[in-house]
Amino acid sequence: MRKTLRHVLLKGLAIGALAVSVVASTSVAPASAQSYSWQTVKIGGGGYVPEIIAHPGQQNLFYARTDVGGAYRYNSSNSTWVPLLDGLTPSQAAYDPVEAIAIDPNNTQKLYMVAGGGHDWQTNCCGAVLISNNQGASFTIVPLTFEVNGNEPGRNVGSRLVVDPNLGSVLFYGTANTSAWASSNGLWKSTDSGLHWSKVTGFPAMSNNDTGAGVSFVTMYKPSASSGQNTKTIFAGVSTPAAATNGATLYRSTDGGNTWSLVSGAPTGLMPQVGQIGPDGNLYITYSRAASGTSGGGPSGLEHGQVWKYSVTGSNWTNITPPNDSQQLAGWFADYGFSGLSVDPAHSGTVAVMTVNRYDGHGEALFRTTNGGTNWVDATANVNVNLTAAPWNGTRGYIGNWSGVVLDPFNTNHAFVTWGGGIMSTQNLTASANGQTVNFALDQNGVEETVPLSLASPGVFSWGGSVPLVSGLGDVCGFFHSSLTQAPAAAHSNPTCGNTNSLDWAKSTPSILVRVGERGSGAGGISYNGGYSWSPFTSNPAGVTADSGGNIAINADGSAIVWAPSGGVVPAVSTNSTYSWSSTSLPAGIAVVADGANVNNFYAYDRTNGKVYISTNKGVSWTQPVTPIAWHTLTTPFGKSCDVWLYGYSGLVHNTTCGTGTWTTLSGPTSVQAMGFGKAASGQSYPAVYISATLNGVVGVYRSVNGGSSWSKIDDAQHQYGGFRMLTGDPKTFGTVYAATNSGRGIIVGTSPN
Structure with a gap:
């Protein structure tokens, strides 16, 4: 999910802000608190979960880390994962990508994480250590002095963070191999339970060139x-x-980490991924080679894997790589890597390993041994996979890509498997020893890890039906959400896509929606039934490819569409049902919106030059009637003619004359990161306005029921989600607002009875 999230944040968090062109101000009353309930919209996984760990001292105590969507603790009483980082404030949003996670094996309450989003959050510094004394219910955050990025290549390895099993106040943490923070690369140590850290000077230097995982x-x-x-x-x-070139990949200290020496005999040309010491006194390690043309960071680009064990007391190596059975299963040899590994601390010699990048049609393989690697059983050679908890995943008979594994130390039949789309589990793992079918099922209830790129909540359809939400997401295209509490049946199709970059709906004909995206079978499509099904545009504007994406707007009655593709393509307009396109005079890269009621009007905003453009003939021709305004984002409320807003770092400006004439500055809100409109409050004619902003020095989500004259704060300390970069009110239900977070925590919905 790395590229999608970085693109969104670079686009959405750089809130440009200088001066506004004119004008009068509107007084804003002090914000008042408003009762709201917050939860995630049910999708079901959707993102990469690199690692799950088990506590050896408490049954069913598992923790999972994700690469963009925070961390979770498993609640076995209802098979639900409890999110631990939803209380991160907007200033702490970069801590949602978790790079490493560790428990104190002698204290069931202690939990540690190293987190950070690095330059995904447009910052070169810094990561942090998160310390909990109550299983993640709350955290002390200890800032580090260097960059950490839980969403970079190498996020599959582990664990970089460890608590001393004899002295819980001592921790070690190993960094990535970055060039930007070369002086900080290596090993760090804490002797006071993570509160302070110092670099281990005796640890060998790394290559400091952004290759491998560090x-x-x-x-x-x-x-x-x-x-x-x-x-x-x-x-x-x-x-x-x-390091892999000459096998210099394993180091040992015999004095508590003060000095280090190379362990000779490691395999050459291979990079260690995951390492754990078992109760049999062996260090088990998965290895992989960097594929040609890759940096070797993983999880992608890893191949030619092996599994080795090193006797701690005997100082000897043994190659225990499971036999490659892809020829037997698929009919051809797949040169996959190995990454995931789990040693059973309660059963000597019991180890599970996972392949990585095994693209032979049978998915990743879980190999299990009970005798230290002398013999292995492919527990996924005969497998049943149940994906009904998130049916949009389709049906298949294999585990997903980029898998990790954790064995349950209290139940040999139970194991979790992680993959690029979430979490699965099995309750009959040992059945594989007898050749019987091993049953896996999605076990990710509560885990929501997607990156929303566009959200639409259409009004009531002409036949009386409606849908709460239609989403455009990164990597998984997006969904028609007939229910907010049940996972969708299928992703958007016809055309398929990886990303849906932009959605819009016709404000007076809500059943008509349009979308554009990339990495699929077509760049854009239209729906006439509220997003339930789609048809691709019969033609594309000149220069548009299946990866053009961009921004799209449709007018109130659905008779005109303006599409501003990415990639330097000039925006185009279609005003006929055959979707033939004509280039406009607008510059490439501009953002377009439709008027909320007037079928003739479109508006466009050039963020680079601060220019507002207006069309009064359905997007065919455009004028620039006002002095450039250095702001950020243009938006319009549904049901209101000639009503236009701009928001950004400096706050809000409002125009009610079709973008011409005076723009009114609203005093009060600043640093407005997101804005949306929902159903008006009882007795009010103007839609409810929602903003993610700073008001009276307090960052939060605010609602106004009187067009911005006064505001109520509607979020709370437990539901900050690192801040919101997108808000969309529901035009059908007052008080309901949908939001996209500054991370990859999926879609959030807030509801209130008043």
């Missing part, structure tokens, strides 16, 4: 010390192509 794991050999003393023997894997 320090891929740190693990400790508990028998090397007694309880209450710091563990003496520690291992760390270095996963870079340079």
Whole structure:
């Protein structure tokens, strides 16, 4: 999900703001609190979950980290994952990508995470360590002095973070291999339960060139010390192509991390991914090679995998790679990698490993051994996969890509498998030993990890029906949400897409929607039944490809469409049912919106030059009637003719004369990151206005029922989600607002009875 989220944040968080052209101001009353309920719209997974860990001291205590959507704790009583980072404030949004997660094996309450979004959040600094003393119910945040990015290549490795099994106040953390923070690369240590950190000067330097994953794991050999003393023997894997060239990928310390020496005999040309020490005294490691033309960071671009074990006391290596059964299953040899690994701490010699990038038609394979790798069983060779919890995934008989694994230390039949789209689990893992079918099912209830790119809540259809929400998402296209509490049946199709970049609906004919996207079978399409089904445009504007995406707007009665594609293509207009397109005079890269009621009017805004453009003949011709306004985003409320708003860092400006003449500045709100409109309050004629902004020095989500004259704060401390970059009110239900977060936490819905 790395590219999608970075594109969204670069586009949506750089709120440009200088001066506004004119004008009068409207007084704003102090914001008052408003009772709201917040929850996620049910989609079901949708994003990469690199790792799940199990606590060896408490049954059913599992934690999961995601690459853009925070972290979770498993609630076994209702098979639900509880989100742990929804209270992050907008200033803490960069901590939603979690790079590493660890527990104190002797304290069931302690939880640690290293988190950060790096330059995805337009910041070069810095990550943080999140410390919880109550299983993630609350956190102390300790800022680091260097960049961390849980959404970069190498996020599949682990664990980079470890708590000393003999002395819980000691932690080690291994960094990535960045060029920007070369002086910080390597190993860091805390001796006060994560509150302060210092760099381990004796750890060998890395190549500092953005290749590989850096320090891929740190693990400790508990028998090397007694309880209450710091563990003496520690291992760390270095996963870079340079280190792999001569097998310099494993280092050992025998003095508690003060000095380090190379462990000789490691496989050459391969990079360590995950490493864990088992109760049998062996260090188990998955290895992969960087595919040609890749940086070796993973999870993509990993191949030619192997599995090795190293005897801690015997100091000898053994290649225990499971046999490649792709020839047997698929009829051809797949040169996949290995990444995911889980050692059962309660059963000596029991280990599970997962392939990565096994594209042979049978998905990733889970191999399991009970004798330290002497023999392996492919637990996924005969498998039943149940995806009905999120039926939009379709049907298939294999595990998804980029899989990780964790064995349940209290139940040998139970294991979680992670993949690029969420989490699965099995309750009969050992059936594979007898050749019986192993049953896997989606087990990700509560995990919502998608990146909304566009949201639409159409009005009531002419036949009386309606839909709460239609979404445009990154990577999974988007959905028709007939229910907010049940996963959709299918993603948008005809055309299919990876990303839906823009959606719009005809304000007086709500059943008509248009969308444009990329990475699919076509760039754009139209729906006449509220987004339930789609038809591709019969033609495209000149220069448009299936990956053009961009921004699209449809007028109130659906008789005209203006499409502003990406990639330097000039916006085009269609005013006929055959969707033939004519180029406009608008500059490429501009944002377009339709008037909320007037079928003739469209508006466009050039963020680079601050120019507002107006069309009064359905997008055919355009004028620029006002002095350039340095703002950020243009929007219009449904049901209101000639009503236009601009919002951005400096606040809000409003125009009610079709974009001409005076623009009124509203005093009060500043740093407006998102704005939307919903059904008017009882007794009011103007739609409810929702903004994500700063008001009286307080950052939050605010609602106005009187056109911006006064505001009520509607979010709370437990539901900050790192802030919102998109808001869309529901025109059918007063008080309901849909939101996209600054991370990849999916779609949030807020509701209120008043």
